[in-house]
Amino acid sequence: NAGVTQTPKFQVLKTGQSMTLQCAQDMNHNSMYWYRQDPGMGLRLIYYSASEGTTDKGEVPNGYNVSRLNKREFSLRLESAAPSQTSVYFCASRVGSNQPQHFGDGTRLSIL
Amino acid sequence: ILNVEQSPQSLHVQEGDSTNFTCSFPSSNFYALHWYRWETAKSPEALFVMTLNGDEKKKGRISATLNTKEGYSYLYIKGSQPEDSATYLCAFMRSSASKIIFGSGTRLSIRP
Numbered sequence: 001n002a003g004v005t006q007t008p009k010f011q012v013l014k015t016g017q018s019m020t021l022q023c024a025q026d027m028n029h030n031s032m033y034w035y036r037q038d039p040g041m042g043l044r045l046i047y048y049s050a051s052e053g054t055t056d057k058g059e060v061p062n063g064y065n066v067s068r069l070n071k072r073e074f075s076l077r078l079e080s081a082a083p084s085q086t087s088v089y090f091c092a093s094r095v096g097s098n099q100p101q102h103f104g105d106g107t108r109l110s111i112l
Numbered sequence: 113i114l115n116v117e118q119s120p121q122s123l124h125v126q127e128g129d130s131t132n133f134t135c136s137f138p139s140s141n142f143y144a145l146h147w148y149r150w151e152t153a154k155s156p157e158a159l160f161v162m163t164l165n166g167d168e169k170k171k172g173r174i175s176a177t178l179n180t181k182e183g184y185s186y187l188y189i190k191g192s193q194p195e196d197s198a199t200y201l202c203a204f205m206r207s208s209a210s211k212i213i214f215g216s217g218t219r220l221s222i223r224p
Contacts, residue, residue, distance in 0.1 A: 041216055043156070043201065058211050059213065103156050104155065
């Protein structure tokens with residue numbers, strides 16, 4: 001029972017490089033989310049997809065793009081990485097209605 | 113901008129003591145309030161999803177109450193145990209298809 005799978009788990013980039021973080025869920029969930037976690041700031045929403053075919057900005061979307069490739073997959077792209085994007089990134093999904101989110105294990109991204 | 117605030121930021125409690133902390137959220141256009149438990153080096157795990165004013169939920173020694181009219185929720189832990197040490201996050205939703213915005217969490221440490 002894989003749940004929410006994020007790849008890669010760790011990545012080091014140089015400033016200006018591009019990178020796509022992958023997220024896939026096998027629970028037939030409708031909604032998917034990308035968060036970043038920074039010390040003392042909890043989880044901040046970057047982008048979300050309420051259903052297949054839709055995406056919307058969250059609290060901190062600048063510097064990121066997303067693609068909801070199909071119902072299972074929701075990727076996050078950094079076009080030109082900056083040191084301020086060093087963070088732990090979490091993907092989450094949920095079926096909808098009054099159900100909670102299920103989180104992946106996170107991707108630890110360092111930008112030098 | 114949705115403001116979700118949690119207090120206190122951190123809490124140190126003696127094993128066996130009971131404790132509680134607060135989540136404050138906008139009282140207008142309320143849909144749901146989530147509580148999650150987040151252990152170090154793991155992913156957040158759902159505790160409760162609360163939707164109705166006056167709702168009370170319970171899971172073992174942990175319970176939560178909800179007041180949507182005044183915009184707050186309390187999480188209670190009875191008889192704290194070392195395994196309760198974690199960060200407790202609340203998250204607010206305005207509609208079933210809306211963004212889910214987290215507070216910055218309450219970090220709970222239990223002293224044996």
